[in-house]
Amino acid sequence: MITAYIDFKSLDCFLALDPILRLAEDCRVNVSWQPFRTKERALPTQVASESVTQSHHRVRTESERRLQRHYADLRGLDIDTSRAQVDTSAALRWLAGLEGDSSLFVKRAFSAHWIDQTDINDSAVLQELTADCELSIRQEAIDLDSLESQAVARGLFDAPTFFIEEHMFMGRAHIPLMRQLLTDMDCH
Amino acid sequence: MHPLKTDSPLIVYLDVKSPYAFVSVKPTLALERELGLEFDWRPYTLDIPSYLGSARKEKGAVVESSGRSPKIWNAIRYAYKDARRYAEQQGYILKGTEKIWDSSIANMGILFVNLYFRDRLPQYLEAVYPPFWRRELDIEDIDVVKGCLENAEVDSSGFDDFVSGNGKTMHDQILTHRFDVGMYGVPTYVLGEEVFFGREHLPYIRWSLTGKRGTPPDVCNELTV
Numbered sequence: 001m002i003t004a005y006i007d008f009k010s011l012d013c014f015l016a017l018d019p020i021l022r023l024a025e026d027c028r029v030n031v032s033w034q035p036f037r038t039k040e041r042a043l044p045t046q047v048a049s050e051s052v053t054q055s056h057h058r059v060r061t062e063s064e065r066r067l068q069r070h071y072a073d074l075r076g077l078d079i080d081t082s083r084a085q086v087d088t089s090a091a092l093r094w095l096a097g098l099e100g101d102s103s104l105f106v107k108r109a110f111s112a113h114w115i116d117q118t119d120i121n122d123s124a125v126l127q128e129l130t131a132d133c134e135l136s137i138r139q140e141a142i143d144l145d146s147l148e149s150q151a152v153a154r155g156l157f158d159a160p161t162f163f164i165e166e167h168m169f170m171g172r173a174h175i176p177l178m179r180q181l182l183t184d185m186d187c188h
Numbered sequence: 189m190h191p192l193k194t195d196s197p198l199i200v201y202l203d204v205k206s207p208y209a210f211v212s213v214k215p216t217l218a219l220e221r222e223l224g225l226e227f228d229w230r231p232y233t234l235d236i237p238s239y240l241g242s243a244r245k246e247k248g249a250v251v252e253s254s255g256r257s258p259k260i261w262n263a264i265r266y267a268y269k270d271a272r273r274y275a276e277q278q279g280y281i282l283k284g285t286e287k288i289w290d291s292s293i294a295n296m297g298i299l300f301v302n303l304y305f306r307d308r309l310p311q312y313l314e315a316v317y318p319p320f321w322r323r324e325l326d327i328e329d330i331d332v333v334k335g336c337l338e339n340a341e342v343d344s345s346g347f348d349d350f351v352s353g354n355g356k357t358m359h360d361q362i363l364t365h366r367f368d369v370g371m372y373g374v375p376t377y378v379l380g381e382e383v384f385f386g387r388e389h390l391p392y393i394r395w396s397l398t399g400k401r402g403t404p405p406d407v408c409n410e411l412t413v
Contacts (some may be wrong), residue, residue: 024377027412052235061371063385066370074392100379103364157262170266173388173407180411 001029002178005156006106007035008088008120011068012037016160016172021103023175027182033106033114035092035144036151039048068164072155083114089144092187096142099134105133148153189230189358191369196228199378201362201371202298202325203234203292203312207282209272210317211376212387214278215412221388223397229302229309231295231359232366232374253398270409277323278412282321292379294320294327294336296355300343311340348350 002024004015024031030053043065044058074080091109098105108129112118118125128148130137149155155168164181192199200216202209215354220227259286294316301312319325326332330351335346342373347355366372370383377384380391391405 015406029255037341039301055367055374056235059367061369063370063372063383067384067389071406075407096342109282152258155262157259157266168266171388171407173409176408176411177277 001164002034002182003032003034004153005034005159005161005163007036007038007040007159008091008109008113009040009084009086010159011072011081011084011114012171013160014114015068015071015075016129017107017110018177019172020160020162021107021180023182024103026187027179029182030173033095034147034151035080035096035101036148036156036161037089037092037144038159042085049121065188071106077115079114080117086113086119088113088120090123091126093142094123094126094130094137095146097138097140099138100135102133102135105129108133122169134185190362191214191230191365191371192381192383194228197225197379198393199228199230201230201232201374201376201378202295203374204298204316204384204404205285205289205295206234206321206374207268207321208281209374210282210321210385211271211278211400213313213317213388215374215387215390215410216377217313219394223394225397226306229298230362231292231370233290233292233295234374234375251386252356258383269327274409280318280321283323285323290328291407292359293330293333293351294325296351296359297333297337297347299355299358300347300350301337301340303344303401304346305340308340308342312337312342315339335373391399 002020004016004020004184006016008014020031040062043061045052046058047054050058062156065151069079091113095102095106096108103125109120112125112129120126120129151161154163162174162178164178164185167178167181169178191201204210216227224365268282272282297312297316298309301309316325316327316333319336320327324338330348334344334347337347351355372383373387375383375387376394378387379396384393386407388407388409390410391408395402395405
């Protein structure tokens, strides 16, 4: 089993989706999708008296955006990066309440947010997606803050983050090592 | 020295005190060999406290810390743990550091070898990185760095003058202009006008340097033995 912490508004999470689903299919394991809100900052503006810390964070954010865009372009995805600024907390809360394998729901929700530019916080949209994926939802209230505190206690600091048992992997670049780990587990 | 200008097909920026740079060395050298090219290896000495806060450890325990939130601590712990598992895959040992080192002299060693003893570069990287990460080297001591140069069969007689003259000038020029050219960490790869942070871009760099044939690869930390 792979546990995947995601945020719908994170382009890195969207770009990780297909590779992780492919890995899960190849290794015949399920994915448990969990919410973790990322901080998707707007691009900082360079100011005249910028400190080293401010310069570092500005250049880092610019670089991360540029590289996200680079790999989205390579896949032929037409992406509006401003979608990263659209809060998707309600959709994440909904995800945490779903019962059953929510992979199809996650795939459709990401596509709705990033490709169709649909408001996935809208409960009608969420209900329709849930029904289309033949899932049910628990009725109790979901406290995202509490779920995220538990995740931080587990070592999380950003998303996408994946766990295979106690092994933590931040980002999709680790798929070869995750594959090796899953293969070794299968062999033993 | 302009940080993005070179006659080489690729510039590689490293810092000896970076665990992620350490685990990038082997796959980057492997790519260089595989393609039969000569990359331009340069130093970029990180100013870690400016973006991650600072801390000092004694006997494995943190005795001083400033500017680090729980998430930043998680990120730092993860970075070491993550680099350690890849280092082990490569046959190395990676121990957490007790302090933030001034790696500028050891980094100027990269520049020195790259400029004057290019064929010894893999040997110098091997002489400095693995022992430093086993906590066996004081890289702030110029005589220790000269010892690494000698271990790599590099004549270190001109190194003192290099560190106080040209080497320092070039090293500092890179730092002065790093943000202007979009660099903020190591390893950084400069491919033409494109700047990539992280070894996960090596598959794209390979694809690009070999004529961009077939499907473009995604980011990936390749497993290197």
